[in-house]
Amino acid sequence: MTSLTLIILAGGLGTRFGGPKQFFPLGPNDECLFHYSLFHAMQNGVDRLILLTRSEVLPQAQEAVKGLPIPIEIVLQKTPNGKPRGTAHAVISCLPALETDQAIVINADDYYRAATFIATQKLSHAHPQAATVPYLLKNTLSEYGGVSRAICTIEDDYLVDIQETHKIVRAGDHANGEANGQSINVALDAPVSMNCFLLSRSLIELMAQYVQEKLDNQTSAEITLPDFLQHEINHSDLKVHTMLSDSEWFGLTFKEDIDSVKSRLKQLHKSGMLPPRLW
Numbered sequence: 001m002t003s004l005t006l007i008i009l010a011g012g013l014g015t016r017f018g019g020p021k022q023f024f025p026l027g028p029n030d031e032c033l034f035h036y037s038l039f040h041a042m043q044n045g046v047d048r049l050i051l052l053t054r055s056e057v058l059p060q061a062q063e064a065v066k067g068l069p070i071p072i073e074i075v076l077q078k079t080p081n082g083k084p085r086g087t088a089h090a091v092i093s094c095l096p097a098l099e100t101d102q103a104i105v106i107n108a109d110d111y112y113r114a115a116t117f118i119a120t121q122k123l124s125h126a127h128p129q130a131a132t133v134p135y136l137l138k139n140t141l142s143e144y145g146g147v148s149r150a151i152c153t154i155e156d157d158y159l160v161d162i163q164e165t166h167k168i169v170r171a172g173d174h175a176n177g178e179a180n181g182q183s184i185n186v187a188l189d190a191p192v193s194m195n196c197f198l199l200s201r202s203l204i205e206l207m208a209q210y211v212q213e214k215l216d217n218q219t220s221a222e223i224t225l226p227d228f229l230q231h232e233i234n235h236s237d238l239k240v241h242t243m244l245s246d247s248e249w250f251g252l253t254f255k256e257d258i259d260s261v262k263s264r265l266k267q268l269h270k271s272g273m274l275p276p277r278l279w
Helices: 033-042 056-062 087-092 111-126 201-217 227-238 257-271
Strands: 004-009 044-055 072-076 104-108 130-132 147-155 159-173 175-178 182-187 191-193 198-201 240-242
Touching: 004 033, 004 087, 004 111, 033 044, 033 104, 033 111, 033 257, 044 056, 056 072, 056 240, 087 201, 087 227, 104 111, 104 201, 111 130, 147 175, 159 227, 198 201, 201 227
Parallel strands: 004 044, 004 104, 044 072, 130 240
Antiparallel strands: 104 198, 130 198, 147 159, 147 191, 159 175, 159 240, 175 182
């Protein structure tokens, strides 16, 4: 079995939520959402965890990893003026702690379900430079407000375009959002990235060069994974393998999401789809 590291991005500000949602207790035993993703990941080849966070919430991060049955390293992302520099910068911050040739990257405040990690393990067997498991937009929306998603264009199981889109809300049989300052319509069955990527160490090293160039030129305050992948697709013919998930996503975007997430997790435990305790 391929050895995989799980990089969990837990450095966000949680502006719309009102605080560090990545460590908010939600499960019946006060589990955070990332505990559930880790549980599924460990069943599918992951044997090491890197938790990326900020110094401002380090005590919460340390408390959240107590008792986890896996080697763990907490990495702190530098946040000038208290603001993270984006997901690409977050991932490259983990390079010194990365000991495997491949890593899965996910958000701490999203629940990706078991099927996602079954897919990433299958994808990892081919040792791609990059792969992703997108979801259908309709399975990722919140009823409490607009969300940000990276809209994907896929051809023959490869990613050809990925565009950060914000303030996405359902509008009847489609969704509305904003991309590059323009209002756009998005199909509800459009594939979207939930920041679930399989990346080779060599690609992350290349991403470090890309990020440093951006920082040196001060061309962007926030440098995202989709930005980097699109750049490499356009300029280096990077092949990003995809395996679409039809699972329903849920996660924390707004405080109003708390009760729904707690209820759904409780039901998953009660139904036997999750054990009474994760470990």
